[in-house]
Amino acid sequence: MRYILFITLIFNCHILSANNSDSTSIWKRIMPNSVNIQFAGNTGMFSAGVNYISPNKHWEGNFSYGVVPQKYSDRTIHSTTIKARYIPLMRTYNRSAEVKWVNVGMWFNYAYGEKYFYKLPVYYDAGYYYFPTAANLGLTIGSELKRGKWGIYYDFGTTDKRVINFVKSSRAVDFHEIWNISFGLSYYIK
Amino acid sequence: MKLHLYILLCFIILFTSCKRNFQYSVLEVKPIAKDLNARAIAEIQQRQLSDSLHFLIISDTQVSYDELQDFVSYSNSKYASNEIDFILHAGDITDYGANFEYNLYYDEVKKSKFPIIATIGNHDMLGNGRTIYQKMFGEENFDFEVGNYRFIGLNTNGREVNFNQELPNIDWLHNQLILNSDKNIIYLSHVSPFSSDFDPHLSEIFQHMIESTPYALLSIHGHSHSFSLEKSENNNFQYLVAPTINKRQYVEVKIAGDKTEIKQKFF
Numbered sequence: 469m470r471y472i473l474f475i476t477l478i479f480n481c482h483i484l485s486a487n488n489s490d491s492t493s494i495w496k497r498i499m500p501n502s503v504n505i506q507f508a509g510n511t512g513m514f515s516a517g518v519n520y521i522s523p524n525k526h527w528e529g530n531f532s533y534g535v536v537p538q539k540y541s542d543r544t545i546h547s548t549t550i551k552a553r554y555i556p557l558m559r560t561y562n563r564s565a566e567v568k569w570v571n572v573g574m575w576f577n578y579a580y581g582e583k584y585f586y587k588l589p590v591y592y593d594a595g596y597y598y599f600p601t602a603a604n605l606g607l608t609i610g611s612e613l614k615r616g617k618w619g620i621y622y623d624f625g626t627t628d629k630r631v632i633n634f635v636k637s638s639r640a641v642d643f644h645e646i647w648n649i650s651f652g653l654s655y656y657i658k
Numbered sequence: 659m660k661l662h663l664y665i666l667l668c669f670i671i672l673f674t675s676c677k678r679n680f681q682y683s684v685l686e687v688k689p690i691a692k693d694l695n696a697r698a699i700a701e702i703q704q705r706q707l708s709d710s711l712h713f714l715i716i717s718d719t720q721v722s723y724d725e726l727q728d729f730v731s732y733s734n735s736k737y738a739s740n741e742i743d744f745i746l747h748a749g750d751i752t753d754y755g756a757n758f759e760y761n762l763y764y765d766e767v768k769k770s771k772f773p774i775i776a777t778i779g780n781h782d783m784l785g786n787g788r789t790i791y792q793k794m795f796g797e798e799n800f801d802f803e804v805g806n807y808r809f810i811g812l813n814t815n816g817r818e819v820n821f822n823q824e825l826p827n828i829d830w831l832h833n834q835l836i837l838n839s840d841k842n843i844i845y846l847s848h849v850s851p852f853s854s855d856f857d858p859h860l861s862e863i864f865q866h867m868i869e870s871t872p873y874a875l876l877s878i879h880g881h882s883h884s885f886s887l888e889k890s891e892n893n894n895f896q897y898l899v900a901p902t903i904n905k906r907q908y909v910e911v912k913i914a915g916d917k918t919e920i921k922q923k924f925f
Contacts, residue, residue, distance in 0.1 A: 508680040536682045542789040545683050579685055584785060591820040599754065601785045604684045627684055629754050633721055633762065640723035641762060648681040 502619070502656045504530070509625050509650025510606055511549040511577050512536055519654065528553040528571075543581065551575035553608075566614040573608040573623065604628060612654070619654035678761070685785045686757050689794040691764045695811075698773035699802045702744050710914035711807055712741065714772075714923075717748035717880030718902035719763065720781055725903045726766045732925045733908075734771050743804065745772050748880030748900045749779030749815075749848030755787020760794055775802075779848040779880065780815040780855060799830050807842050807913065810834055814847040814864075814879075816857030823859050828867070835871045842916055843874040850879035850899055869895045875916055885909065885922040896920075 500518035507514060512534020520529045529552055536545035553573040560566045578586070584602035588594070610623030630646040682688075714733060719726045733742070752759035767774050778791045778798050792798065798813035814826045826847065845868055851861040868877055869890050876896045883902040890896070898920060901907040912919040 508682055510681050510683055513682040534683075536686055540682055540686050540688050542687055542786045545685055547683065577683075579683065584685065589820070591817060597784070601685070601754065629684055629756060630758060633723070633753075633759065636721045637723035637725075637727075640727040640766060645678070645762070649679050 499657060501528075501658055502654045504532070504619075504621075504652050504654040506532070506534075506650055506652030508648065509608070509623060510604065510627055510648070511551075511575065511650075512545070512547060513540060515549065517549070517551075525558065526555050528555065530575075534577075542583070545579055545581070547577050547579040549575050549577045551608075564616050568612040568614070568621075571608075571610055571612065571621075571623075573606075573610075575606045575608065577604045577606065578602055579604075599629070607631075608650075610650075614654070614656065617656045619656065620651070621654065622649060622651040624648070625650060678758075681758065684754070684756050684758070687786050687789050687793065688757060689764075689790050690761050691768075691794055693796050694764075694794055695775050695796040695800060698744065698775045701773040702775075702802075702804055705740075705743065709806060710912065711743055711804065712910075712912050713743050714745045715748060715878060715898075715900040715909040715911065716745060716903050717900035718750040718779070718883055718904065719747065720750045720753035720759070720779075722902070722904040723762055723766060725906055726763070727769075728906070729903055729908060729925060730766055730770045734769070737772075739771055742772050745770065745774045746846055746878060747774055747776035748846065748878055749777045750781045750880060750902075751776055751779065751791075752784075752787060753781050755782055755784030755790070757786075757790055760787075760790050764794070775809075775811070775846075777811045777846050777848055778813050778815065780818050783813075783815055783818045799827055801834055803841060807844060808839060810843060810845050812845065812847040814849045814851070814856060816849070816860065817855040821857045821859065823857060825857060826860060826864055828860060828863060831864075831867060835867060839873070841873060842913070843868075843871060844913075845874075845877040847877070847879060849881045850877070850897060852897070853879075853881060855881065865890075869893060873916070875913070876911075876918060887920055 501521040502519040504519055505516045511532060513536045515532045515534030517530050517532025532549045534547050534549060538544050551573050553571045555568045555571040557570040558568045579602050586600045586602045588596060605628040606625050608623040608625040610621055612619050612621035624647045626646045634641045634646045716729060751763050776795055782791050801810045812826045816825045819825050849855045851865045868874055869892060874895055876898060879899045882899050885901040886899040888897045900909045906925055908923050910921045910923050
């Protein structure tokens with residue numbers, strides 16, 4: 469899966485660098501609206517992705533690949549994330565500055581590796597563990613400031629497993645404990 | 659100008675709002691504490707211990723941080739500092755083997771005035787949990803001596819490795835048991851040899867080894883979430899299963915010589 473993403477990214481770079489005059493080419497049509505890199509946020513220490521924006525600009529879809537280096541894991545963790553964002557509050561201040569004041573997102577992250585499972589391995593009885601270790605769901609809420617072709621953003625995020633821990637122990641686990649921060653940089657292609 | 663203020667405000671909010679700001683992955687390995695077992699053992703060995711032992715056992719504290727918090731404050735107030743020698747945790751510190759859960763556990767137990775030694779549970783081995791346990795607590799198989807007693811901690815979670823006959827590590831255990839010692843032995847491991855999650859190839863030999871060693875007194879476990887205390891069919895050796903803390907229960911153990919007094923307690 470991650471190789472497909474790499475290839476997609478390489479093709480996108482190719483499109484950017486090539487002075488393609490044919491605006492109706494298939495590459496132009498599948499080209500994302502923006503590309504981004506992100507720090508933290510449960511999708512990798514660093515992740516890079518492509519972002520598609522709906523015509524009314526209120527919805528965004530993001531596909532990213534992230535790594536956690538060996539220093540912070542057993543072996544380097546490779547994962548991919550699909551994220552959907554809804555932006556209910558957005559304002560344009562002048563021709564070059566736009567602020568997405570509130571964007572609410574939901575993501576699904578899948579980590580690759582033999583140590584993590586999505587389906588229970590055969591040596592467990594059905595239902596032995598009720599959760600997959602390879603997959604995580606997350607919620608984010610954040611903002612983005614866009615100026616010209618560049619945007620910076622932050623998100624507060626949490627995950628399904630953190631919410632379960634909070635719900636089951638809401639006295640000992642602080643509400644702010646389950647949230648963490650990510651921030652990133654976007655480059656708008658179109 | 660307004661935008662600059664906005665950016666500044668965002669950064670102030672960002673860095674003051676979350677307790678642990680950055681999380682790279684649910685599977686990450688970056689525990690906030692190191693070598694907890696070695697530190698606890700050092701603390702125990704510094705204490706002036708009498709010939710007898712008096713300790714508490716908790717187990718299966720996963721997703722039960724409220725109960726763990728209550729237990730820590732209850733035991734801190736109920737028992738005087740010199741009354742209890744230490745607390746043993748019989749495994750399943752976490753539910754997902756996740757770094758954040760290990761950290762949440764530490765947030766609670768660091769408030770205890772008693773040293774706590776924890777063994778690894780099956781849940782603690784999920785994801786990268788095994789690596790986190792080794793960083794945060796130390797070796798999975800360990801032993802230490804307190805007065806006239808010797809404790810041997812083991813990883814017995816055989817199902818997690820598809821019953822590959824590596825857990826428990828019989829060779830390691832053998833090497834521990836051939837050391838000549840006249841100390842009474844107490845074992846600590848998560849899955850008991852009577853559980854279906856114990857490696858079926860090894861349960862008989864494991865039982866034989868731990869029961870037949872001279873001065874062996876007791877084997878402490880968790881995993882089944884319910885209290886039980888059984889005698890060996892062959893001698894006076896006892897198998898104790900500690901209940902989950904989620905039921906607001908723990909076990910109090912007093913040992914004098916080779917006489918044990920074991921009580922299921924509620925808080």
